[in-house]
Amino acid sequence: MIRLSIQARQALAKLTLPVLIVASFGLMLLGKADTLLAERARMALADTLAPIYAAVAGPIADVHRTIAEVGDLWHLRVENARLRDENERLRRWQAIALALDAENERLKASLKWIPDPAASFVTARVVADAGGVYAKAALLSIGPNHGLRKGGIALDERGLVGRITEVGARTARILLITDINSRIPVILENSRARAILVGTNGARPRLLYWPEGVVPQNNERVVTSAEANAFPANLPIGTVRFSASGVPEVEPEALLQRLEVVRIFDYGLGGIPPPEPPAKQTPGRH
């Protein structure tokens, strides 16, 4: 240990805080210059914490379920009547859907339609909310040798959840469709007009850039568009709702607040590849 005079030691102690503040600015520059480094550090930390969070997630889910059950007991009669009603309505729809499906198959058979390739998917458990104050994301726990890639498409049992942005050794992070950085090409189902779904960090992402002459209708269904080859066509996203100020927003079908299990589809699409460091060009060899 180096022996320093008391004055020198006091001066050094006073210097620590300013030096560390300068270092924090350096860290910001480093994070901006090398985004891969920050990403790797985050995923390493997430990989370490994921088993712990996965272990506590079980008991927490039990507590949530118990609380929900107590609430359900209160509304049992009303809920029952509503469900019976809905069941009847859905049964009628099921008959229509089956008839349409059969007709669709017949028409496709007579048109020599090339069927879409069946997508492979893996199911993964959401272990934590990987967002922050300014981000909406979820952390998945996945086993080793999962074969997941950046750009994998996540759906829950109802609709589109988001896309995989970071993959670690045991975890993957999904950027939710509500995140402020999320941009999704969509189709309005009634008018078949294309638009872009833009996240706002709020509960409902916003619709932008629909063509002139078309106005999104209230309660119109919104599905993904195959444009830009980032998504397959016709994945359900949600329904159009107008905000108080008259801005068309989309109420997501997926339960983004309470994600438990999601399916990750790999459609083998190559559109909009994730950013990679530029490859070095070797002169004279092409």
Add this chain to the structure above:
Amino acid sequence: MARRDRAPGIRPRLTIGRRLDIAARYSFPAGSTLVLMLLADAPFSLPGQAALLPAITLACIWFWSLYRPAAMSPPVVFVLGLLLDLLGFNPLGVGVLVMLAAHGIALRARHFLGQQGFAVGWIAFGVVGVAVACLGWAMVSLLTFRLLPFGPAVFQGVLTAALYPALAIPLSRAHRTVADPEQA
């Protein structure tokens, strides 16, 4: 340690157990902050849980910077801020800067705030909490080149201020008992 050596009187011998005890008491502030941060990040799926992590981190760093600056030194604050950035998926460095700024303010204000009652301490912390949330919002907006919605920052500031008593009361009890090196 210096104060301990200067005080006259008979002291028990420094055995390994007592050394460990003293070390544990010295590392209590940083350790408890770390544990609380990991707890705040656990998947409880509470509404608005994202704002809980910066709120708890700031409250702990502020409290220990005021009452035990020897155990909450700038390097410790730096590491905790870095962990906040990594856990909260912030741009790297924002949490570090914000927490170091709060630490600096706490060091400046500790002589004044030490003589005041709890209410004044709470108001002062509320102001710092809102200021920290605004600074964080401004830095994240600057680093992502985008004007982010201001609502979450306001919520974070208010939550931080509101959480303070719930954390300060158990922490001040710990400050006088388990975290006190004089009692080793």
